[in-house]
Amino acid sequence: MDLTRQPPRRPSNLGVAGIVGAARMTDKARAHNEETLGEYIYGESSGLDQRVLVFLGISDDAFAEAAEEHDDTALGHRVLETSGKTAAEIAEFNDAALTQLPDTDAHKQRLKDRLARFAPGRTDITTVLQSMELDDWGSFWQVDLTAGPPRSARAKDIAGICGVARMADKARAERAEKIGAYLYGDDSGQDVRILTFLGISAADFQEAAVNNPNNLEIGAWVLENCGKSQDEIDTFNETLVNYGPNEASQERFNARIQEIDPSRTDINTWVALQDLDDQLSFGIIDLNRRAPRSPYDTEVYGMVQLARLVDKGRAFNSNTLGAYFYGEDSGIDRATLTFLGVSAAEFAEALKTLSTDAEIEAWLKADHPKSDADIEAYNQRMTQMGPTDERYKALMAKMIDRIAPDRTDINTWFALMLLDDEKTFAS
Incomplete structure (x- = not known):
């Protein structure tokens, strides 16, 4: 869970073991494991976490490990x-946790500051946990779609239903008066299809989205109010992602492609068009929406992996890596950067001013030149690179078994990366 993009669940949420603070601590533990805690604090350094840990008789390290291994239900059973x-x-x-009032000057001032900032005039927010919930809400409910696009309609972050996360971003942005050129609710054909499927009005969804900035909590609300089965959701997801123009809308669809990128003749669904439009409108590459270029691509400097x-x-x-790793966190990236003699930080910084592949290639040729022979040897080494010991062979086998158990021909990292890309972004 990425707590730089959403708050953890409310401290009053009883979704893990029926214990106040446990669901919140679970979200923070998972974010701690993924190094996406943001400004939150996990474990012994957090007052509420410490109380829960002491009550359960478990260390923060042990709880984090359990949160990594188990879903909420299994985790709840285990801690109980x-x-x-x-x-x-x-x-x-x-009862003690829910009714605790601020008992130090610092806690009292914190509540006072939060009320002044997020809920002036409210007199019903008095407890420590209510103060925390107010801070979470005030810090995350607003979405600014003049600064960046909503999530892709492919995203299943909320209730496992395509389009709902995107619609939530737009609902929050409209309420915050920061929706930019986007449309929400009855003004959006896609939103109308989603809301009709859910049986929820645009007004009710917006209210829930604004009040619940955590994906799991808004997701629980959606599932409770729509009553859809998993089979119905799966069918809807496939239909939405693969929905293309009909005879009446084909001309408008083609015109939009010509307007934003005439070279993209591969675009044939509304979601793919949205993803392209979102990225080009804000000048970003969003790897939540599409895969990076193939590792075999040699368009830049004649080198594999560089594009x-x-x-x-x-x-x-642009903080849109999705599930991918960059730089020091990626063994393949490290090999390429080492060959070039460039650090990950230097390369990322250069990309901020070099807007095209041609500019990147010119920079590398000038500052980090490589001979044709060096590049040829590098390409051969990289394309043939595979696991060299039993640990990495087991890792590759596990990954193949997860995404395509029938593919017994995969024996290099490049082939595995390409397969993973294809499976991840298959319609």
């Missing part, structure tokens, strides 16, 4: 089993 807490003990703990590195570097700069 290991802690041995009774329903009465949990009820007593919850892919450019895409990942640009995504890194």
Whole structure:
């Protein structure tokens, strides 16, 4: 969970073990594991986390490990089993946590500041946990679509339903009066299709989206109110992502492609067109929406992997890497950067001023020149690179088994990366 983009669940959320603070601590533990905590604090350094950990008799390291291994349900069962807490003990703990008032000058001032900033005039927010929830809400509910695009309609971040996360971004942006050129609700054909499927009005969805900036909490609300089965959701997702222009809209669809990028003759669905439009409108590469270029691509400097590195570097700069890794976090990137004699930070910084592949190639040729023979040897080495010990062979086998167990021909990292890209972004 990325807590730079959303808050953890409310401290009052009882979704893990029925214990106040446990669901919130779970989100922070997972963010801690993924190094996406943002400004949040996890474990012994957090007052609420510490209370929950002491109550459960578990260390923050052990809880983080358990949160990594188990989903919410299994995690709840595990902590209840290991802690041995009774329903009465949990009820007593919850009541004490939910009713605790600020008891230090610092906590009292914090509540006062949050009320002044996010809820002036409110007199019903009085407890420590209400203060935390107000801060979470005020810090994350607003979305500014004049500064960046909404999430792709492919994203299933909310309720596992395509389009809902994008619609939530637009709902929040409209309420914040920062929706830019985007349309929300009844003014958007795609939103109308989604809302009709959900059986939820645009007004009700917007209210829920604004009040619940956490993906899991708004997702729970959506699922509770739509009553759709997983089979129905799967069918809807496939239909939405693959929905293309009909006879009446084909001309408008073609005109829009000509307007934004006439070279993209591969675009044949509305979602693909949206993704392209979003990225070009804001000058970003968003690897939540599409894969980086193939590792075999030699368009830049005649080197394999370099075009892919450019895409990942640009995504890194715009905080849109998605599930990909850049620079020191990627073994393949490290090999390419080492060959060039450039650090990941230097390369990412250069991309901020070099807007085209040609400019990048010119910079590398001038400042980090390589001979044709060196590049040829590098290309051969990289394309043939595969696991060299049992640990990495097992890792590759595990990844192949996860995404395409029938592909027994995959034995290099490049082939595996390309396969993973194809499976990840298959319609």
